[in-house]
Amino acid sequence: MQYQSQSVAKPYFIAAIGLFIGQILFGLVMGLQYVMGDFLFPEIPFNVARMVHTNLLIVWLLFGFMGSAYFLVPEESERELFSPKLALLLFWIFLIAGALTILGYLLVPYATLADLTGNELLPTMGREFLEQPTITKIGIVIVALGFLFNIGMTILGGRKTVVNLVLLTGLLGLAVFFLFSFYNPVNVVDDKFYWWWVVHLWVEGVWELILGAILAFVLIKVTGVDREVIEKWLYVIIAMSLITGIIGTGHHYYWIGTPEYWQWWGSIFSAMEPIPFFMMTIFAFNMVNRRRRDHPNKAAVLWALGTAVMAFLGAGVWGFMHTLAPVNYYTHGTQITAAHGHMAFYGAYVMIVLTMISYAMPIMRGQKAANMRAQVMEMWSFWLMTVSMVFITLFLTGAGVLQTYLQRYTDDPLPFMVVQDKIEIFYWLREIAGVVFIIGLVLYVISFFVKGNEAKVVADTA
């Protein structure tokens, strides 16, 4: 580790992995509820499980992004972090606030939580992904401001690299667009319109900057390719992300009461959204092929390549599949959307955080790379999680195609619940794939504790 203060990333990564486990457990609960409707009813109804599943995902990815920033920024800036103490303080605030919010979801009815936290004063709750009580949202803003201050001061006082600045822009955008979560008009069309300014402009906008910056950093480190080359790629990729993604927001404005010209804007621009992801794939493979050193951390390289491929498949291909307005007319809000959501979030954001953890964690534990046995187990977990996510996506796609046909497309459309019964087999298969995923996740956690011949790795690097 080049700078002592980089180690504040460690608790962030540990918390991220812990919350990740929780997210997957609740995913399995929901998967089972799809086929055994009364499972855990009425104690944990589906909506509560889903809220926990999606909110844990968001929170642990934010932990992952913040941890990545704390590790990456000092090294890029060539100085210590502005305030490691602030970083640790914010860690505990965020963790405790997050835990209390999740406990609130699980322990009291949602309406009671809304009442207890004074939702009527500034109603922001009860919208998908933004279910957090208003007070939690305010807490998120405070943590984000403190975090940006800390990171910003570090960058301002140090070397400014493209990686640093792109990361900072992405994180700044993340904080700015989150402010739209406080705007909740009664008018449903307006509500939905600006709700997407948080959700879409996060995941198909500024988060791609964060993803690009972290990927570029790891590739510089593990391949030794000239920074100039990598930074040029980074600029082109994020340029394409924003050029396509900003107007691409229009693919959410087809059927919510907004003017119909959005069907054109949304279709054309979002059809180009796979381009930056495809470039990212070319970029990652190119850099690894042109590597000037063989970094001993094979697992991190695998994660980096995996991110590029899976982000392209999940966000690019599965996004394109239902983004054109005439297709989306039939698929909107079906299991097709769920299929895309799963592989896109895993491929782009879960995997980039795991890439960074894979690269940084051994360094923070005083090694250049984990021992080979640990790496082999980590690579097993990579394949188990990634392949099972491919199958989760394929099974949900199967469910979605049938649902679209039976409920939307045929001359004699069937009611929602009748269709759900008919496609049950796909939900069972998805649940089995989910069990394989959690086995992969357990192996992933174990891989941090596998002992091996540490000396050999050091010898290889020397």
Next chain:
Amino acid sequence: MSEVFTKSMARNIYYGGSVFFIFLFLALTFDTSGKTPERDNHEAITAQVALGKQVWEENNCIGCHTLLGEGAYFAPELGNVYKRFGNSTDAIVGFIKSRPVEGVAGRRSMPQFHLSDEQLEAVAAFLKYVSEIDTAGWPPNIQG
């Protein structure tokens, strides 16, 4: 990439492209905010509808259902439920009211939310208002 295409060119595309498309997006947003009132059924927004939206949100209905196709995919679309239930708010009220507390063995069941009559009427009024938004002909049929 060849040396003909330099890093500063890449940077300029990033800055120029982003700024241009941010402004285009803002211009489209401005235009949209002028045109949405023709379609968004805002005339129907009453104090009761506002209460209905609050009931909708504070019981996390979106955690199972979709509304105009957005939300969770565990339970039926509700953007057109007013029409599916025969243009009847009473039918909506009756359905929500009649959910069994302990659920239905082996089946998905909507929780019993113990809403007051005022809240029930309000949420039904809210769903009626949403069903009358001009959504460009979506959903394709009454099943949602």
